Structure formats: C-alpha cells, structure tokens
Amino acid sequence: MMRKITLAAACLLMTTIAFTQDRGLPKGFAPGEREMMREYLQNLNAGPRDITDPPTIPVRTMAEWEELQSLTIAWASYPRILKQIVAASKNDVEILILCNNQETVSNAQSYLLSNNAGGPPLPDLENVTFLEVPYNSVWIRDYGGNTVYGNDVDSLMMVDWIYNRPRPLDDASPVGVAEHKGIPLIRTLLPPYDLVNTGGNFHVDGRGTAWSSELVVEENEPGNPWSSGNGLTEEQIDEIKADFMGIDRYIKMTALQYDNINHIDMHFRPMDEETLLVGEFPEGISDGPQINANIEYVLSNYNSVWGTPYRVHRIPMPSSASGGYPGWIFGNAWYRTYTNSFFTNNTYVMPVYREEFDTTAFRIIEELLPGYNIVGIDCDDGNNPIIAASGAIHCITKEIGVNEPLLISHQRLRDTDETEEDYALSAMVKHKSGIASVSVFWKTDLEDDYEEIFLDLTDPAENIWSAAIPAQPGGTTVYYYIHAEANNGKTINRPIPAPQAYFPFKVMAITSVLENEMKTGFSEVFPNPASAITYIGVNSVATIDAHIFLTDMHGRMVQDIYQGGLVVGENKFFLDASNLSAGMYLIVIRNGLGEMETKRLVVR
Numbered sequence: 001m002m003r004k005i006t007l008a009a010a011c012l013l014m015t016t017i018a019f020t021q022d023r024g025l026p027k028g029f030a031p032g033e034r035e036m037m038r039e040y041l042q043n044l045n046a047g048p049r050d051i052t053d054p055p056t057i058p059v060r061t062m063a064e065w066e067e068l069q070s071l072t073i074a075w076a077s078y079p080r081i082l083k084q085i086v087a088a089s090k091n092d093v094e095i096l097i098l099c100n101n102q103e104t105v106s107n108a109q110s111y112l113l114s115n116n117a118g119g120p121p122l123p124d125l126e127n128v129t130f131l132e133v134p135y136n137s138v139w140i141r142d143y144g145g146n147t148v149y150g151n152d153v154d155s156l157m158m159v160d161w162i163y164n165r166p167r168p169l170d171d172a173s174p175v176g177v178a179e180h181k182g183i184p185l186i187r188t189l190l191p192p193y194d195l196v197n198t199g200g201n202f203h204v205d206g207r208g209t210a211w212s213s214e215l216v217v218e219e220n221e222p223g224n225p226w227s228s229g230n231g232l233t234e235e236q237i238d239e240i241k242a243d244f245m246g247i248d249r250y251i252k253m254t255a256l257q258y259d260n261i262n263h264i265d266m267h268f269r270p271m272d273e274e275t276l277l278v279g280e281f282p283e284g285i286s287d288g289p290q291i292n293a294n295i296e297y298v299l300s301n302y303n304s305v306w307g308t309p310y311r312v313h314r315i316p317m318p319s320s321a322s323g324g325y326p327g328w329i330f331g332n333a334w335y336r337t338y339t340n341s342f343f344t345n346n347t348y349v350m351p352v353y354r355e356e357f358d359t360t361a362f363r364i365i366e367e368l369l370p371g372y373n374i375v376g377i378d379c380d381d382g383n384n385p386i387i388a389a390s391g392a393i394h395c396i397t398k399e400i401g402v403n404e405p406l407l408i409s410h411q412r413l414r415d416t417d418e419t420e421e422d423y424a425l426s427a428m429v430k431h432k433s434g435i436a437s438v439s440v441f442w443k444t445d446l447e448d449d450y451e452e453i454f455l456d457l458t459d460p461a462e463n464i465w466s467a468a469i470p471a472q473p474g475g476t477t478v479y480y481y482i483h484a485e486a487n488n489g490k491t492i493n494r495p496i497p498a499p500q501a502y503f504p505f506k507v508m509a510i511t512s513v514l515e516n517e518m519k520t521g522f523s524e525v526f527p528n529p530a531s532a533i534t535y536i537g538v539n540s541v542a543t544i545d546a547h548i549f550l551t552d553m554h555g556r557m558v559q560d561i562y563q564g565g566l567v568v569g570e571n572k573f574f575l576d577a578s579n580l581s582a583g584m585y586l587i588v589i590r591n592g593l594g595e596m597e598t599k600r601l602v603v604r
Helices: 008-016 033-042 079-089 102-112 168-181 215-220 234-245 288-301 355-368 510-516
Strands: 002-004 059-061 068-074 094-099 128-132 146-150 156-160 185-187 209-213 249-253 268-270 275-280 311-316 342-344 347-352 373-378 398-401 407-410 423-430 435-443 451-454 456-459 464-469 477-486 491-494 503-506 520-526 533-540 544-552 557-566 569-576 583-591 596-603
Touching: 059 234, 068 079, 068 168, 068 342, 079 094, 079 102, 079 347, 079 373, 094 102, 094 168, 102 128, 128 168, 146 234, 146 398, 156 168, 168 185, 209 215, 215 234, 234 249, 249 288, 275 288, 311 355, 311 569, 342 398, 347 355, 355 373, 355 520, 355 533, 407 477, 407 491, 423 435, 423 477, 435 464, 451 464, 520 583, 520 596, 533 544, 533 557, 533 583, 557 569, 557 583
Parallel strands: 002 128, 068 094, 094 128, 156 185, 209 249, 275 311, 347 373
Antiparallel strands: 059 146, 068 398, 146 156, 268 275, 342 347, 407 423, 423 464, 435 451, 435 477, 456 464, 477 491, 477 503, 520 533, 533 569, 544 557, 544 583, 583 596
16 A cells, blocks of 8 residues: 655755755764754744644543554665564554655565565565655654544544754654544644654653653753754643643653663663563663662652552663673673563564573563563664664654554552452553443463453542452462453453463462471572573562672672562562673572572573
8 A cells, every 4th residue: 555645844844954865864963963953943834734732632642552553664774674573563553664755665565575684575565554755764763753642542643743853854754644644743843832852762651651861851951052942941841741742740860871862762661551671781880870870760759650669670781792881981882772672562572682682581571571472673783783873673663553542551460478358450441432341351270261250330530440350379370361342342452462461460378488488589590501691580478678699609709689678579680690700600599587598500
C-alpha cells in the first residue's frame, strides 16, 4: 500500500532555511547544526491547518506497552536494522515506512524482499505501508508525534513538539503521518507553547507521570542560544506538558556526563506502571554513579501511581570487546544499552551486542515479560553500527496507538507469604463505550487450563474492578492475567499477549523455611562459569539486612557486591567477572541474623 502526501509546511521551511538532506545524519548535532539552531527556531511558522493551542478536554499520554495500531520508521540509514524491525513486528502491528520519494519506496521494497545483510527475504509485504513523506534522518523517535487520548480513552490525537535539531523535514513529517492516519495533530510551535523536546528523552507510565533528563530544561531555558522564542522556565515546561499531554508529574533527572545526547532511553525505561528497568555499569564506572544517584532521587521522592515504591530492575550496560565503557578515562566506548527497546503488542524488541552480555539481558527481560515474544537485533556489528551514532532501535521507531483503546491499568500481585487470606487484586478498566465485563484467569501449573473469576465494579467513579484469587499453600506459583470486554464487543488482555503471557507471583513457604532453613539463599547464578556480567539471584523469605561479597578460595575479600536490605522474594545483583583473574571464587551471603551461605563461581 502506498500513499503520497505533499507537506506544504516543510516546503515553506525549506525556502527560508538552507539545509542539505543527509540520510546519514547523526542522532546528535551534525557539524554546523548547533550554529543553525537559533535561526531555524526563529523561522518556524505554523501551517494553515496546524492546531497550536492545547486540547480543550483532559488528555492522557499513552504508555508504550499499550495496544498499538502502527509502528513508524523512516527508511534512511541502517537498512539492515530497519528490515529486522519490520520482520519482528509486522505480524503484530502495521509497519508505516516513511519514504522520501518513489525511488526510496522501490529501494525499501526491494531490500525487504531480498536476501541481504538484514536477513532472508520477507515472505510478503502484508501489513507494511509505504508513505511518501519527506524527512531528513532516521531518528523518528525524536521527531515523531506522540499518542494522546482525550478523556483517557476517547479521542485519539497526536502531539508534536519542536524537534531539537535544525532539520525541517524531520520536524514537519508528523503532519504527513497524521494526515495519512486521519489523526488530529497538535503542535507546540508558537509562543507561549513553543516547546523544544525530543522523544528519546521522554518516557511515560500512561497514568500522568513522565521522566526526562534535565536536557529538556536546558534546551528551553531563557537565554539559551538555541531555545525557541524567549525560552521557557521549568514551571512553564511542566504546564505545557500538563495541558497538551496530561502529565501531572514530570520527573527530571540530572544529565549524565558521558552520554553525549542525554536521552533517557539510553539507560532507563518503565516496563509497567510500577517497574523501572535501569542500566547498570560496574561499580564506579562511567555514568554508573550518577545513574544510581538519579534512581535514588526518584525512589526517595516519588512513588508509583499506586502509591507504592517503584520496583527497580537492573540490566547490565555492556562494555566494548576490549572492556571499555563510555568516557575517555574508561576507554571511550560507545553507549551500549539494553533499555533502548520497544513494544509492539505481543512482541518486545531489544538491542543485542555480544553473547556474554546478551544471555544475562535476555534472562532479565524474560523474567519481567514472561510469555512475550522477545526479539534481539544486533546493534553492534558491521563497519557502521548504529550504536556508534549514540542510538539503537528505540531511537528509530515510533508508536501510534489504536483508536478507542480498551485500557487496563493494573498493579500486578507480587510474591507473598500469605497462605490463608485470598489474594485481592484490582484494575482500572475503561473504554469509550463502557465496560461489559472484567475477568481474571489464573492457574498454578503452566500445563493446566486457566480458571476464570469475574471482577466486580467496586468503584464506579474511578472505574475500579476487583476480585480475589483463592489462597494457595506455600511453595505455589500463581500465573494470571486480566481480560476485559467493552460494551461494543472489543476485548483485550493485560498483559496483551495473554494467555501465552501472564503475571506470576510466588507464595513463599515461610513457616518451614523459618523453622528449618536460612532466611536467605541463592536462587541462581548465571552464567557460571563467568567471563563478563554475571547475574546473582538471592531469595529472601523476610525483609532483612544482608551483606553479599566475593572472596577467593582462601576466604580473602575480593569485592563487595551489596550491603543493605533485602525484600521478600527475588533480589537481583550483578558482578562484572571480566575484571577478575581466572580461577575459583566464592559468593557469600551473610544476613543480619549471622546466617551465611556460599556459592562457588568459576571465572574463565
């Protein structure tokens, strides 16, 4: 399928600003672009059909794990990776490929249907649309429009900020996408709403919370030579985000010293309303200390939408093949990251680098998203790897949400020691037509069929539905998902890929463990033998202090791993074995009761 759209706004911009299109433009400023930025911003004008005032109804910005109708990419640099994105995602969503002209359309179609560096030919181009819309670069995450909904689930709209690069075709491309999809587009082009921002530096939870680095403040502050108009204060930025996107809590973290673009998606992403995935460097290395300080700031000052502390899961930041990390004193390596990933309904697509790191990363994601189709795309091979340009696959994709979504927002059940009382659960469920029914499907054996329990509408004003899963004996794992049907017949599950996907929680065998066993112990250590980032899982049946450390076989201290409190259930830690000499070591847990357990680790 192909549609051709002429962008009058882009043409007007091109008459006032001389700019040479370059399909190899970097994610950061190209040479000379920084000096062009001020003039570029001063020459921005709204088109005759541009909406530049905020919506007149309350709005909500969509989370990336919600139901999508399309995934957009721009066919420019890195065709090998773009092809793999199409192959991984086209069975889940429409792939909307921006093409500069008919020649680009032909080139893209030929590449997708041929055997090349991007893999074998695609079997067909079903669910792939080629749209002629001019653009300057591949980095559509940064300049694409953002999905918002009026009244949470009613009117689908897109909000487009001023792109923080002087690339007029990129900046205007959301006009063509919105016109093609028939979606109203609201643009923050004119004072007092002239906000400069970039999609790689913006994550949301779908419930009114957003995260960015302080780059968004720097780029808009009054007096900044490349801010728009007279600039914006932080309070004005927050007001624009609230008015245009329904963001009532905008969390900004200190910029990182060695991330030269300061986009938050290079080390951080929310996985659901309560779970944060955070990149982890070895202790004291590169931006690791600042990332840790930023996360401590978030945890100390903010709770999830449920009023509970965020649950932070760490994932390693891979080194270069020679062991380097970002920053001159650490080897000046590229910013390799696993958080630069995206959802497409049933699938989670993540960057990969080398097996020694990828094995651990896959295990972490599989634990967070059991039942999802998880696909890795190599971002570190060839003579011109995308990670060398300070970006990966999240940077070159942009989601468009469905019309009239059926929203399920649910705080998943966590590991518990409760064996007598049923496990109460609730969900906020909303649809434009109203809700016909909500169910929870649950089981305790993955080979069994699910049992269904209907939820009751317990808080009509807040659209809260509630039920309880029957209590289970200690040692049981419960698997469940939530299913909803709207009055118009639309259905959806949470998680979306259910019943293949599910939320698990463990019922801990507290009594027997307290009487006969230690309160803490290893769940698993992998890979073992180890040569790089190594995962250390520690189970605890109580909230307790513990010291985890590494010794040689003579009991001499080699490295501190963690000292502090453990939560009930699985606690996750990492050790970088690449810094250790080959040989045999012991990982030691000593808890606050003086109990100690060891696990042998082989380093090769």
